[in-house]
Amino acid sequence: MSLHIEKIATSKINDVDFSKLSFGQIFTDHMFECDFENGAWQTPKIRPYQPIAFDPSAKVFHYGQAVFEGMKAYKDKNDDIWLFRPDQNQERINKSAERLDMPAFPKELFFEGLNELLKIDSQWVQKGEGDALYIRPFVIATENCVSASSSKNYKFMIICAPVQAYYAGEVRVTFADKYSRSANGGVGFAKAAGNYAASFYPARLAEEQGYQQIVWTDASTHEYLEEAGTMNVFFRVNDTLITAPTSDRILDGITRKSLIELAKDEGINVEVRPVTRKEIVEAARKGELKEMFGAGTAAVISVIKGFADQDEKFELPVIENSYATLLKTRLTGIQQNKLEDKFGWRYKVQ
Known part of the structure; x- marks a missing residue:
């Protein structure tokens, strides 16, 4: 299954003050998404970060079929980007999805999408002490129907937010x-x-x-x-x-x-x-x-x-x-x- 990539015309990175980041409020230029329809995952896409539209009857709003993960990417002094035990996140999101009667997302698509997204938005991974790129994979139910049953349609997405060292005070x-x-x-x-x-x-x-x-x-x-x-x-x-x-x-x-x-x-x-x-x-x-x-x-x-x-x-x-x-x-x-x-x-x- 080929990955469709649509890149943004102009990056917004120059408008971001990386020294004054609030956790999870600023997002990178691109996002990854893939829809589950007719019993199968469709062609995955990377496209410019933007709002997404749903019908008011989408099941995620009514029955809460939604799971997510939290990960971080780090850039070292050589500008290489590293993840920490991403196989565990990939396994766990599918374990979470199974409990909510949602389809597993294929491992190979997970890593292909994640790798490509991080390469495209690599400039967003800062390499200062404590800096990282927070990565949020998630799956939501998208079928337009308010019957109390599992959805037939889903959307898997990955969005990313630059973050600084997390300090919550005392x-x-x-x-x-x-x-x-x-x-x-x-x-x-x-x-x-x-x-x-x-x-x-x-x-x-x-x-x-x-x-x-x-x-x-x-x-x-x-x-x-x-x-x-x-x-x-x-x-x-x-x-x-x-x-x-x-x-x-x-x-x-x-x-x-x-x-x-x-x-x-x-x-x-x-x-x-x-x-x-x-x-x-x-x-x-x-x-x-x-x-x-x-x-x-x-x-x-x-x-x-x-x-x-x-x-x-x-x-x-x-x-x-x-x-x-x-x-x-x-x-x-x-x-x-x-x-x-x-x-x-x-x-x-x-």
């Missing part, structure tokens, strides 16, 4: 008591759009109480700590790094699994097991809770300065040689082609 979190991000048998493991929509209201309530994020707990008992906002969460108790196992409630984060491998490689004791709020509160009371941090594509690692469990509040110590700093330095060094990649995670855009 982050304090609260443990969830009432609302849940996901439940057993649900879609928590998928990057489904609705997962995030459902989290916004409780997140706003937490923000009104002075917290930047929520650490989600299990829906059944609210006793087990699972994710922090839109990130996986890690706890350092003394010199052991602990994180919850993936399940049908918890996203299999690519940053998460990479940090686990790096921590083990550094000789850090890592435990992947259920984590109770009670044990973390007790560890904080005893001074044994040394670090908490979230892990995800946007920030890589976001350090948590403090947390609240119901009415009890805790501040975490400021420590030198933190695991968060060690692991973030090593992971970003691999991503940006500055450090050895003994795991074979880097992917060079050809």
